[in-house]
Amino acid sequence: MNQLETLVTISKTMSFRKAGELLNLTQPAVSAQIKSLEDEFKTVLIDRNQPVTLTDSGKLFLEHAERILRVVEDLKQRLSDLNQTPQGHIHLGTTTSIAMQILPRVLSYFQNQFPMIKTSIHSMSSTQIMTSVENGSVDIGIGYLLEKNPHLETSILYYDSFELVVSPDHQLAKRPHTTIESLRDIPFIMLSPDTAGRRFVDQVFRKFRMEPHIVMELSSSEEVKRMVELNLGAAIISKLTVINELRLGTIRMIPVAELEINHPVGVIYKSGRYLSSALQQFLSDLKGMPETNFIGSE
Numbered sequence: 043m044n045q046l047e048t049l050v051t052i053s054k055t056m057s058f059r060k061a062g063e064l065l066n067l068t069q070p071a072v073s074a075q076i077k078s079l080e081d082e083f084k085t086v087l088i089d090r091n092q093p094v095t096l097t098d099s100g101k102l103f104l105e106h107a108e109r110i111l112r113v114v115e116d117l118k119q120r121l122s123d124l125n126q127t128p129q130g131h132i133h134l135g136t137t138t139s140i141a142m143q144i145l146p147r148v149l150s151y152f153q154n155q156f157p158m159i160k161t162s163i164h165s166m167s168s169t170q171i172m173t174s175v176e177n178g179s180v181d182i183g184i185g186y187l188l189e190k191n192p193h194l195e196t197s198i199l200y201y202d203s204f205e206l207v208v209s210p211d212h213q214l215a216k217r218p219h220t221t222i223e224s225l226r227d228i229p230f231i232m233l234s235p236d237t238a239g240r241r242f243v244d245q246v247f248r249k250f251r252m253e254p255h256i257v258m259e260l261s262s263s264e265e266v267k268r269m270v271e272l273n274l275g276a277a278i279i280s281k282l283t284v285i286n287e288l289r290l291g292t293i294r295m296i297p298v299a300e301l302e303i304n305h306p307v308g309v310i311y312k313s314g315r316y317l318s319s320a321l322q323q324f325l326s327d328l329k330g331m332p333e334t335n336f337i338g339s340e
């Protein structure tokens with residue numbers, strides 16, 4: 043197992059020295075482990091020129107090494123689950139905005155109940171969440187359930203909507219409501235194309251045969267909000283991400299009839315995979331939480 047972990051670490055660091063530092067091994071020990079693998083399988087796995095790269099054999103070997111390590115991790119988890127105490131390590135993939143909205147409440151409750159369970163949060167776009175859950179690089183995803191995937195199970199946690207927001211100094215700020223048509227020439231600050239919010243916005247504009255005037259594209263709702271507060275453009279983002287700014291009055295929300303659609307946000311996990319006691323407990327607690335736990339204002 044150690045040799046496989048060493049190969050995987052080299053593939054990520056592209057350096058024997060850095061791999062050794064991460065694994066608490068000397069450089070000669072790292073070289074010896076790789077040499078031992080190469081001798082056993084009678085092939086060269088690593089091109090030792092700088093920077094270090096994997097040979098074609100090495101790339102094929104890496105795929106199987108990662109799979110074997112996942113199986114071993116799974117076995118360790120199953121054995122520890124025989125003790126009946128929910129414990130282990132959960133890798134959770136979610137978007138930055140969802141993490142900021144709901145995870146502090148959910149995780150603080152969960153950590154108090156089950157201190158033996160460690161949770162790592164991986165921030166990614168909605169599209170990446172689906173892919174990461176499917177390929178096993180995260181155990182659970184929490185994201186917008188915009189598309190069906192036969193390999194994934196989903197369960198709705200709460201509903202969100204995407205709303206038009208502007209600065210109090212914006213030309214639309216005094217309107218009680220507006221229409222999508224009135225946004226034709228308004229400068230827009232958009233989320234990046236791989237986010238759920240942006241995909242919805244693009245869909246709406248396409249439906250009305252409109253080409254939005256985009257002045258800026260940013261990767262997170264937090265960045266978008268700051269630009270809107272500076273009156274650099276209007277934006278259409280998650281209603282739940284602007285609750286605080288609406289309360290403080292730094293951002294105004296203008297109802298737009300064509301945007302009034304509720305979008306389910308839910309938990310995503312792989313169909314048919316073994317669920318450790320930690321994962322079972324986490325899923326069960328998430329699904330059992332009332333919607334107010336997620337959308338209740340701070």
